[in-house]
Amino acid sequence: MNGRAVIVCSLIWLVSFAEGAKILAIMPLGGKSHDIIGAAFAKTLAGVGHDVTVITAYPVKNPAKNYRQIELTGMLEEAAKKDMNLFEFHGGFITTIMMLFFMYGGMPTMLYEAAMRHPNVDKLLKSNEKFDLVILESFLAEPFYGFAQHFDAQLITFSAFGNSWWTNRLVGAPAPPSHVAHFMLSYTDRMTFCERFVNTVFTLVDRAYYQWVYLPKQKHYYDLTFPNAKLTFEQQAQNVSLVFLNQHFALSSPRPYPPNMIEVGGIQIDEPKPLPKDLQKYLDEAPNGVIYFCMGSNIKTKHIPVEKREAFLKVFSKLKERVLWKFEDDSIPNQPANLMIKAWMPQNDILAHPNVKLFITHGGNLGTTESLYHGKPMIGIPIFGDQMMNIEKSVRAGYALLLKFSDISEATVSHAINTVLNDPTYARNAKLTSERFRDKPMTPQQTVVYWVEYVLRHGGSPQLRSPAMDLSYLQYHSLDVYAVMLLILGALSLVNLYIAKKLYRRIFKTKVTKSDKKKKA
Missing domain, CATH: 3.40.50.2000 (Glycogen Phosphorylase B;)
Incomplete structure (x- = not known):
């Protein structure tokens, strides 16, 4: 291909891409602070020309033409009726455990009923619309990942408060409990032995309950909503192109991330506006x-x-x-x-x-x-x-x-x-x-635009996917290798013990025989 053809093809590609992708942003939680982060992603992408559709309980006023809103009407009104006193959740370790079980127990059903089964959402699912990308928060929202396969789109998730087990598992990010504290505990990355012990136990209990109790319920909602899904619940969870984290190492702690886990802490922060x-x-x-x-x-x-x-x-x-x-x-x-x-x-x-x-x-x-x-x-x-x-x-x-x-x-x-x-x-x-x-090379907004468009340009960017995603829990932690090592060590120990016994008996028998001969003489 000559230089002129390359230039022509490049211009055609730029013109087609400049038209913008069709993006579906989903904020199903109904929490104001979480929605602020989701809206920041949506506004940022709409601001550079992408056609953004937003499912939200908090519609913005006077949105741009390319910023369409599907409102979860009635969701906030139902929440207001409960008038929950969140100060009652304040307490010690037992209260923390109870809140964790509440998140895994009652909240998924509430979210499914309020958001997934909302008439406006149902209307969207039954439409013939097409999207290139789905972006949503990874907080108690696993059934909503099905929107990506439903619309044959790429999937990006974000976390409003940083990395957690829910986000790490999507891209195979390592998070050893020796220095990565569970987000619900009042620990930092420097823990005493007792804190590391509690953190490890709490993390293991969290993961076990999440895996064996919480996820089956979410799988049920996924299968119920997307009965003809091309990807199973498990396959869709492993088909996440990118994870954005609303944190920054200067404020939290340095973490080992795979290339498709990106920090964009402060995405919601705009230049100060005039005050009332x-x-x-x-x-x-x-x-x-x-x-x-x-x-x-x-x-x-x-x-x-x-x-x-x-x-x-x-x-x-x-x-x-x-x-x-x-x-x-x-x-x-x-x-x-x-x-x-x-x-x-x-x-x-x-x-x-x-x-x-x-x-x-x-x-x-x-x-x-x-x-x-x-x-x-x-x-x-x-x-x-x-x-x-x-x-x-x-x-x-x-x-x-x-x-x-x-x-x-x-x-x-x-x-x-x-x-x-x-x-x-x-x-x-x-x-x-x-x-x-x-002090950073790009603003959070610029970072989001670059990586979202990177995923769009490269068809989901499978080159960013960590090989850890293809390993089981035993393989990922090399527990099978350690088990074989222990078996080999045990076998060698038994062989050595057997040889030692043989030598001992031979030496002892020889000594006894010589002693008997001396007595007879």
């Missing part, structure tokens, strides 16, 4: 700085017990700093003059403001990432899930202080706030981490 006028004024006119207090999108601050809420209010009233508190009610009894409350606040834009000196948080992955991106120190009040681990890592890195929910009192709140505000090492460590986090 009242917030802008409140922050600008704070000569002593501002404390921002938010317990996330799922935890309702109004559920904080009255005595603990009063402890915060009493401490806030004595501060020279102003306080912004994300609070669902319109007002709080005994609200001090230096406190502003709102049911919703633009968190990233607030944390970007130079007058914000401290972030009081539950330790969710989104909030901690945004806080560190802007170099703000934290006080962490973890409640459940990965929050304990996120705060423990932050404490060990020196930019956060832990305040246990059970220990909240006027004295502990005052001590925590004054410690972080008056000790410059917290702010210094936060700024240092921010510099490390920001």
Whole structure:
């Protein structure tokens, strides 16, 4: 092929690809923080010209023409009726185990009924639409992987809070419990012997329950929804082209990843936007700085017990700093003059403001990432899930202080706030981490675009697939090899023992014979 033909073919390819791929993004969980991450992927891909269809319970306002939304209507209303007090999930090790079993027990059925069987989703499945790519979160969503084979599309998953057993198994990523802590435990990558013991046992129990109890239920939902699937449930789980992780080694820990597992921590972080006028004024006119207090999108601050809420209010009233508190009610009894409350606040834009000196948080992955991106120190009040681990890592890195929910009192709140505000090492460590986090060759959005289009260009990119995916559990951990080694060692030991006995008997018999001869003589 001559040079002119190559140029012509290249131009044709570029024009066809510039038209954009048809992408289906699925956010079935119905959790606001998870949906924020999913929407960030969808907006990023739509922003470069791809035709994106989004299944979501949180539709965005004024979407672009190439950003179509299939709303999971009624899902949020049903969740609101339950009005769950998530502070009740706060507790020790037993509570953690109970929550893990709840995730594997009740939640899959709830998600299947609310999302997979939704009329709008059913209508899409029965349509003749075609998609080139399906992207969805890997959190309790295994039956939804079937959308990829249903539409004959490539499959990419993402994790809103980093790597876990659910994501690692999709691409064969190693995660030894010796230094990879289970995300629901308050451990870091440096564990004592007791912590490594607990982490190993907890990880093994998690994997066993996941494999033998949880997955069969998910397989049932997969078979029920896709009875004519070309790929079985197990085959589809091994046919994932790429996994994106909402984490970064500067904030978490270095991890050994296969090439199709990509960190894009901070994908949801945009350039700061102008604040609403009242917030802008409140922050600008704070000569002593501002404390921002938010317990996330799922935890309702109004559920904080009255005595603990009063402890915060009493401490806030004595501060020279102003306080912004994300609070669902319109007002709080005994609200001090230096406190502003709102049911919703633009968190990233607030944390970007130079007058914000401290972030009081539950330790969710989104909030901690945004806080560190802007170099703000934290006080962490973890409640459940990965929050304990996120705060423990932050404490060990020196930019956060832990305040246990059970220990909240006027004295502990005052001590925590004054410690972080008056000790410059917290702010210094936060700024240092921010510099490390920001120092990267591409933004998370650019990284997502590159790798998604790489998968599209190369037909799912089988060249990225780890050979570990073709090994059984015994083979992957070389347990069969170790077993044979033990058998060989055991056989050699038996042979040596047999030879030793023979030699011993021959030597002993010879000595006895000579002794008898001497006595007879």
